[in-house]
Amino acid sequence: MSATVKTLVNQPYKYGFVTNIEADTIPRGLNEDVIRLISHKKNEPAFMLEFRLKAYRQWLKMAEPTWPNVNYPAINYQDIIYYSAPKQKAKKNSLEEVDPTLLETFEKLGIPLSEQKRLSNVAVDAIFDSVSVATTFKEKLAKEGIIFCSFSEAVHEHPELIKKYLGSVVPVGDNFFAALNAAVFSDGSFVYIPKNTKCPMDLSTYFRINTGDSGQFERTLIVAEEGSSVTYLEGCTAPMFDTNQLHAAVVELVALDNAEIKYSTVQNWYAGDENGKGGIYNFVTKRGLCQGVNSKISWTQVETGSAITWKYPSCVLVGDNSVGEFYSVALTNHMQQADTGTKMVHIGKNTRSTIISKGISAGRSKNSYRGLVKMGAKAKGARNYSQCDSMLIGDRAQANTFPYIQVQNNSAKVEHEASTSKIGEDQLFFFAQRGISAEDAISMTISGFCKDVFNKLPMEFAVEADRLLSLKLEGTVG
Amino acid sequence: MIIENSEVILSVRNLQAEVEGVQILKGLNLEVKAGEVHAIMGPNGSGKSTFSKVLAGHPDYTVTAGEIIFQGQDLIAIPPEERARSGVFLAFQYPLEIPGVSNLDFLRVAYNSRRKHQGLEELDAFDFDELVREKLEIVKMDAAFLSRSVNEGFSGGEKKRNEILQMALLEPKLAILDETDSGLDIDALQSVAGGVNQLSNESNALLVITHYQRLLNYIVPDYIHVMESGEIIVSGPKELALELEERGYDWVREEAQVGV
Numbered sequence: 001m002s003a004t005v006k007t008l009v010n011q012p013y014k015y016g017f018v019t020n021i022e023a024d025t026i027p028r029g030l031n032e033d034v035i036r037l038i039s040h041k042k043n044e045p046a047f048m049l050e051f052r053l054k055a056y057r058q059w060l061k062m063a064e065p066t067w068p069n070v071n072y073p074a075i076n077y078q079d080i081i082y083y084s085a086p087k088q089k090a091k092k093n094s095l096e097e098v099d100p101t102l103l104e105t106f107e108k109l110g111i112p113l114s115e116q117k118r119l120s121n122v123a124v125d126a127i128f129d130s131v132s133v134a135t136t137f138k139e140k141l142a143k144e145g146i147i148f149c150s151f152s153e154a155v156h157e158h159p160e161l162i163k164k165y166l167g168s169v170v171p172v173g174d175n176f177f178a179a180l181n182a183a184v185f186s187d188g189s190f191v192y193i194p195k196n197t198k199c200p201m202d203l204s205t206y207f208r209i210n211t212g213d214s215g216q217f218e219r220t221l222i223v224a225e226e227g228s229s230v231t232y233l234e235g236c237t238a239p240m241f242d243t244n245q246l247h248a249a250v251v252e253l254v255a256l257d258n259a260e261i262k263y264s265t266v267q268n269w270y271a272g273d274e275n276g277k278g279g280i281y282n283f284v285t286k287r288g289l290c291q292g293v294n295s296k297i298s299w300t301q302v303e304t305g306s307a308i309t310w311k312y313p314s315c316v317l318v319g320d321n322s323v324g325e326f327y328s329v330a331l332t333n334h335m336q337q338a339d340t341g342t343k344m345v346h347i348g349k350n351t352r353s354t355i356i357s358k359g360i361s362a363g364r365s366k367n368s369y370r371g372l373v374k375m376g377a378k379a380k381g382a383r384n385y386s387q388c389d390s391m392l393i394g395d396r397a398q399a400n401t402f403p404y405i406q407v408q409n410n411s412a413k414v415e416h417e418a419s420t421s422k423i424g425e426d427q428l429f430f431f432a433q434r435g436i437s438a439e440d441a442i443s444m445t446i447s448g449f450c451k452d453v454f455n456k457l458p459m460e461f462a463v464e465a466d467r468l469l470s471l472k473l474e475g476t477v478g
Numbered sequence: 479m480i481i482e483n484s485e486v487i488l489s490v491r492n493l494q495a496e497v498e499g500v501q502i503l504k505g506l507n508l509e510v511k512a513g514e515v516h517a518i519m520g521p522n523g524s525g526k527s528t529f530s531k532v533l534a535g536h537p538d539y540t541v542t543a544g545e546i547i548f549q550g551q552d553l554i555a556i557p558p559e560e561r562a563r564s565g566v567f568l569a570f571q572y573p574l575e576i577p578g579v580s581n582l583d584f585l586r587v588a589y590n591s592r593r594k595h596q597g598l599e600e601l602d603a604f605d606f607d608e609l610v611r612e613k614l615e616i617v618k619m620d621a622a623f624l625s626r627s628v629n630e631g632f633s634g635g636e637k638k639r640n641e642i643l644q645m646a647l648l649e650p651k652l653a654i655l656d657e658t659d660s661g662l663d664i665d666a667l668q669s670v671a672g673g674v675n676q677l678s679n680e681s682n683a684l685l686v687i688t689h690y691q692r693l694l695n696y697i698v699p700d701y702i703h704v705m706e707s708g709e710i711i712v713s714g715p716k717e718l719a720l721e722l723e724e725r726g727y728d729w730v731r732e733e734a735q736v737g738v
Contacts (some may be wrong), residue, residue: 435585435648
């Protein structure tokens with residue numbers, strides 16, 4: 001390795017603080033009693049407990065996947081705390097009743113929840129460890145018939161919708177981590193957009209892990225009825241701990257005829273230190289079902305955090321002419337490992353999908369794209385375009401691409417393009433010779449590299465993502 | 479042009495430099511004054527390109543002895559971006575492509591970093607747009623190149639024109655052209671050289687590094703230096719280039735040895 005391309009210290013993780021708050025925490029470990037306890041604590045109806053137990057029994061028979069291109073010591077599932085919630089006075093009716101410590105925490109994270117300061121055009125559901133602590137703009141949205149609330153609330157207020165859609169896209173036994181989530185999930189967000197309604201503001205969930213030994217298992221369910229549309233944003237941070245925390249979430253999206261869902265994530269979980277100590281294991285199942293004709297589901301993700309990322313936001317294109325999109329920037333630095341990509345499963349006629357994946361690897365990190373494009377026998381005239389670009393920074397990082405293509409009918413069209421580039425000494429010298437600093441050079445190069453994806457993010461998020469990438473890479477090359 | 483008593487822009491004394499432990503420059507001396515055009519010629523491997531990179535501060539090269547004084551300032555001590563901002567410009571032999579970064583943005587950031595260094599206010603996108611369009615004339619470039627990614631998909635000639643466009647914007651005190659003629663057809667060569675000549679004046683200086691005499695028909699030097707094994711072995715007036723073209727480098731080598 002050349003003299004000056006070397007990994008320097010990262011910008012310190014600025015969300016690494018811990019909030020001191022009394023928590024209601026159950027003992028470590030997992031068994032049927034723990035699941036009954038979680039369900040009881042949440043005062044759930046019987047169908048929920050059945051759902052959980054069914055998932056748990058399946059999970060017991062399943063094995064952790066070994067095919068991802070990542071390495072980590074075996075996880076002791078009996079050493080995890082499966083439920084931890086900040087102690088609050090009974091049920092809060094308004095934000096004024098939420099513990100000020102929690103409001104402060106979110107304010108510090110840049111997510112003001114109080115009435116005066118809240119983001120003007122985004123409704124937020126704030127999730128702290130296992131529970132939702134506040135949801136903004138709920139009443140205003142209710143006027144349009146839009147339901148935006150915590151999952152726990154939805155179970156009580158809208159059991160018929162939960163019964164109908166929970167597990168309909170990601171079945172309880174879909175995979176090891178999804179089954180675990182179904183058994184123990186504690187909260188999450190629920191969104192329901194009624195027929196022919198365009199959601200007037202962006203909806204957003206902000207996830208915060210606070211407790212050191214707890215896992216976070218949340219579930220998001222979004223249902224977009226015929227002719228409706230919604231844009232959803234998700235953000236995540238966690239404190240810095242020397243140990244690893246497990247985050248196993250499930251997201252299910254359902255789009256009916258002519259409905260459109262845009263789901264964007266900026267993931268900035270704590271990634272561990274530069275030697276790979278600590279950080280979140282982000283093992284997440286995200287799937288969208290384009291059930292209706294002409295429906296559209298679009299995933300945009302900017303993945304910068306987590307010690308390990310295992311995540312494949314997917315689209316199942318059942319409705320004729322439905323559209324699936326996946327735009328991704330995955331950045332790994334230091335010892336981070338990411339195995340991420342998408343699945344586009346074409347079932348209906350003339351379904352279309354686009355995959356744009358940008359992987360950036362710095363430090364000694366490992367960044368893999370894994371994607372499946374499947375053209376079913378009945379997916380006549382279906383089309384896919386995939387583009388997977390990798391960029392290496394320095395010469396100790398790794399980039400891999402694992403594309404899987406399965407075509408079962410001869411009228412389908414699949415295109416795949418891939419490229420690899422590198423930011424090294426010569427690139428930086430070129431910029432330097434024009435008076436541009438190494439930091440600016442990397443930031444410009446990365447922004448350029450990610451432009452196709454950033455263009456798909458909502459404005460506020462795009463700016464945030466751009467800034468986040470520059471921060472993460474600050475001092476990567478010096 | 480040679481001007482009596484003009485300011486010394488660059489003074490190189492006993493410059494020695496190595497790359498990966500191999501010594502390439504072995505005691506190079508050169509003085510360049512304002513208004514002058516110097517050509518550095520020499521066979522492949524004589525250290526010409528190394529010299530240009532050492533002047534610009536490429537991190538792969540280590541200076542082991544000697545000094546580089548640029549406008550009274552010791553260059554060796556300062557990083558490449560600072561050298562560029564103080565007015566050292568290197569037109570690259572192989573300009574790099576930067577996908578996704580628009581040429582216009584790149585030029586503006588570069589231009590503003592020089593402005594900032596000079597204590598001037600940065601130009602906003604609108605004012606800069608106007609300025610860059612004037613400069614396009616100098617190298618006869620189409621404005622369409624501004625919205626494309628830096629050098630991406632540019633032909634060899636277009637890349638070199640883009641280098642000279644950067645030179646036109648940055649208005650360096652010392653411009654080093656590293657094999658700017660390589661890979662250019664005669665039309666491209668003429669417009670690149672024409673641009674350089676327009677930019678050359680009595681307050682700046684030009685260091686033209688070339689293997690062939692051809693470029694010097696268009697950019698006429700005041701002095702020619704011949705490099706061999708990491709040092710300048712012969713210097714002379716522009717006519718020296720013609721002699722080299724006719725008789726090759728061996729003759730200079732012998733001559734130099736006799737001289738010693």
